[in-house]
Amino acid sequence: MIETLTALIFAHILADFAFQTKAMATGKDRLGPLLAHTGVVFLVSYAALGGAHWPALFVAALHMQIDYAKARLGSDDSLAHFLLDQGAHGMAILAGGLLWTDAYATGLWGQMPGLTAQAPEAMALIAGFLLATRAGQFAVGKLMTPYAAALPDTEGLSNGGAVIGVLERGLTFILVLSGQMAGVGFLIAAKSFLRVGSIEKDRTLAEYVIIGTLASIGWALLAGIGTAALISHLGGA
Known part of the structure; x- marks a missing residue:
């Protein structure tokens, strides 16, 4: 089944x-x-x-x-x-x-x-990656929408935040599947360091970034852990 x-x-x-x-x-x-x-x-x-x-x-x-x-x-x-x-x-x-x-x-x-064992595992990997990245874009976006109105007017790349979110969720998913959970912590630290200059004077923006980052990476972690568990069950079937 x-x-x-x-x-x-x-x-x-x-x-x-x-x-x-x-x-x-x-x-x-x-x-x-x-x-x-x-x-x-x-x-x-x-x-x-x-x-x-x-x-x-x-x-x-x-x-x-x-x-x-x-x-x-x-x-x-x-x-x-x-x-x-x-x-x-x-x-x-x-x-x-x-x-x-x-x-x-x-x-x-x-x-x-040749496909009996390999195809379901490939399906699980592709589904998990799309769940982490594409579905995560919708989920995190819906979570953050109520907070977006409170943000100050700032200039940035068009759709830059969405691209950053997809990249961080994709990297998190890959790290989880490769067994490099410590790398997730490094990813969070790296993003925090890169953002510190732009948010240190604005508490609203800082909280928005923190919530969004934790939600995005948390979603990808769940997708990665679930995918790993599914592949493990497929391997034991």
């Missing part, structure tokens, strides 16, 4: 955080964008499972219902709602994995000895 769950998690993260366009994300209260996104979920799930259509269709149908309900009920675009939404998708994936435990093993990739 662990291979099936890994494939479905991989497909979900690709569909939601790599292949979902802005039109899909903002138009789920309309049939066209909702069906387009659902089609992406189905196709990526179908491909990741190696041609198992029923679990892919099941997960895609639940994904559509969750997205439609969220769009109709409305959302305050908070971190809590983001986590609740992703948690609901996670439960749908778990249900699909429990109902079709051998979907991956009986699919195309499971029948190819």
Whole structure:
């Protein structure tokens, strides 16, 4: 079952955080964008499972219902709602994995000895990296939005903060997967040193940077630890 769950998690993260366009994300209260996104979920799930259509269709149908309900009920675009939404998708994936435990093993990739062990681990790595970087960008952004209004007007590179966040989460993820946890502390110290000159006279900016940094690196740590645990289970399966 662990291979099936890994494939479905991989497909979900690709569909939601790599292949979902802005039109899909903002138009789920309309049939066209909702069906387009659902089609992406189905196709990526179908491909990741190696041609198992029923679990892919099941997960895609639940994904559509969750997205439609969220769009109709409305959302305050908070971190809590983001986590609740992703948690609901996670439960749908778990249900699909429990109902079709051998979907991956009986699919195309499971029948190819060279890919049986390697493909799920590669899926886990890619999914974990996207979870740490791309999904983390949304999660940390939603956490920091209420504090952004209190920031002073400062000039900086266009989208520079977002790029810094993606880089620090990506580096944190790589350090965790390579077993270099001490390097995470060095990364935090290095960023703090580079920022000290710009924030030492502004407490609001200092607190904003500290919260954002800890949230960003904390998210990446959780993604890295979770990915390492998943790969360990795949290796023991």
